[in-house]
Amino acid sequence: GAGVSQSPSNKVTEKGKDVELRCDPISGHTALYWYRQSLGQGLEFLIYFQGNSAPDKSGLPSDRFSAERTGGSVSTLTIQRTQQEDSAVYLCASSLDSGGSYNEQFFGPGTRLTVL
Amino acid sequence: RKEVEQDPGPFNVPEGATVAFNCTYSNSASQSFFWYRQDCRKEPKLLMSVYSSGNEDGRFTAQLNRASQYISLLIRDSKLSDSATYLCVVNKGKLIFGQGTELSVKP
Numbered sequence: 001g002a003g004v005s006q007s008p009s010n011k012v013t014e015k016g017k018d019v020e021l022r023c024d025p026i027s028g029h030t031a032l033y034w035y036r037q038s039l040g041q042g043l044e045f046l047i048y049f050q051g052n053s054a055p056d057k058s059g060l061p062s063d064r065f066s067a068e069r070t071g072g073s074v075s076t077l078t079i080q081r082t083q084q085e086d087s088a089v090y091l092c093a094s095s096l097d098s099g100g101s102y103n104e105q106f107f108g109p110g111t112r113l114t115v116l
Numbered sequence: 117r118k119e120v121e122q123d124p125g126p127f128n129v130p131e132g133a134t135v136a137f138n139c140t141y142s143n144s145a146s147q148s149f150f151w152y153r154q155d156c157r158k159e160p161k162l163l164m165s166v167y168s169s170g171n172e173d174g175r176f177t178a179q180l181n182r183a184s185q186y187i188s189l190l191i192r193d194s195k196l197s198d199s200a201t202y203l204c205v206v207n208k209g210k211l212i213f214g215q216g217t218e219l220s221v222k223p
Contacts, residue, residue, distance in 0.1 A: 033211070042120075042203060043160065043213040056210060091159060105211060107159035 002026065004108035006092050012114045013082055021077045021111045025094030032075050033093040033105060034067060043091065049075060050097075082115045089113070118215070119143055122204050125217035133194050137217050139187040139204030146212075149180055151189045152203040154216065160203055163189075194221045 005024045013019050025032050034046040045059040049069040060066070064082075069075040079086055089112050093105040122139045129135050137151075149166040164171065166178040166187055177190040187204055199221045204214035 035213075042215040043211075045210050045212065048210060104162050107161070109159050 004092055004094050004106055006090075006108040006111050008111060009109065010112045010114075012116065014116050015084060016081055018078065018080045019082055019113065021079075021090050021113070023075045023077070023092030023094075023108060025073065025075070025092070026106055027073075028096070029094035029106075030072065030097055031095045031103070031105075032069060033095075034075070034077050035091045035093065036061075036088045037091060037110070038088040046077070046090075079113075082113075084115050087113055087115045117142060119212045120204055120206050120214040122202075122214040123217045124215075126220060127217060128220045128222060129194055130222055131194060131196060133221075134190065134192050135194055135219060136191075137189040137202050137204070137219075139189075139214055141185050141187065141204075141206045141212075143206070143208055143212075144182075144185065146185075146206040146208045148207040149187050150205040150207070150211075151176075151178060151187075152205050152213070154201045154203055156200075160213075163202070191219075194219075196221050196223065 007022045032049040035043040037043050047057045047067050051072045052069050064080045067077045089110040091110045092108045095103040095105045097103050120141050151163040152160040153163045154160040164173050166180045168180050170179045175192045179188045201216040201218045203216045206212045
């Protein structure tokens with residue numbers, strides 16, 4: 001079946017512009033996660049959704065970052081007034097549930113964001 | 117101090133070598149533990165879970181020592197296709213990733 005998909009695969013933008021990144025999780029997965037991976041670094045947790053609500057937004061680096069999820073499916077991550085330090089690969093993952101026992105998170109291919 | 121710390125790497129080994137990755141975590145409330153593999157410019161994929169009793173999957177063996185807050189991954193008889201970055205991951209309600217250790221297996 002289809003895996004997690006993300007769009008665009010690459011995005012180049014100018015400093016100060018807003019960008020919107022999209023994630024389509026695996027059908028039926030209720031939990032959705034956003035991570036960021038900067039060059040040579042590990043993955044940094046940003047936010048996760050259980051259904052349409054976001055119980056944990058603790059990883060969002062600043063108020064320029066926001067995310068929403070509608071219909072328990074597609075999620076968008078928005079970065080306003082982009083800065084050069086926002087350049088990274090933004091990865092989305094989904095799992096059956098975020099509850100007590102672990103359910104494997106499946107990752108999308110990521111969006112490579114470059115802020116000039 | 118990072119919550120999950122790994123050997124800095126990179127590891128360059130010949131085919132057939134045995135290679136060990138080590139990882140320590142700082143949060144004793146961590147619930148479960150994993151090794152993920154990430155190929156160059158690709159997304160991470162689950163390699164294996166890690167259990168206190170130790171677990172093996174073919175050439176791969178994972179160990180967890182909760183008292184020492186230490187996780188390991190051993191790869192025996194390494195193959196060229198094992199070349200990748202290996203990420204130590206701790207689940208404490210959300211996944212916390214180590215920085216990863218790059219492995220390069222040479223002919």
